[in-house]
Amino acid sequence: MAIKRMDHVGVAVHDLKAAIAFFEELGMEHVGGSPVSGDWVDSVNGLQDVRLEMAMLRTPDGHSQLELMQFENPPASTAEPSAPANTIGYRSVMFAVDDIHDTVARLEPHGGELIGEITQFESIFLLCYLRGPSGVIVALAEELDGKN
Known part of the structure; x- marks a missing residue:
């Protein structure tokens, strides 16, 4: 079985409004968003009592999307917020x-x-x-x- 497509890339941010403004200035279109919570999001994230605000942005060609997430609970964290480009993982x-x-x-x-x-x-x-x-x-x- 082959994949159908890459649906979107998800990025957790500290300030959702600032991130939306940044990517809109880049040329992406803000196409929606909502608060997210409930058993399903707890389960899929492996966390308890997840509450977040999310926004979806689309590239001008309509083929790629970016999901921005600001976690209210549990608070988002990172070991190194300004990690260099060669850090293992999504960069x-x-x-x-x-x-x-x-x-x-x-x-x-x-x-x-x-x-x-x-x-x-x-x-x-x-x-x-x-x-x-x-x-x-x-x-x-x-x-x-x-x-x-």
């Missing part, structure tokens, strides 16, 4: 963008910080890692199409 989600410099500039007022530099990979891409709300790492890629 980044990459987005293809039209103009990497403009995108970085637009995300800075929303808490976006370059981790390293915007770097050219051969004559194919400009690439960078940007840390956003709650330490989430976003990778950006601009196809060069022979521009540089």
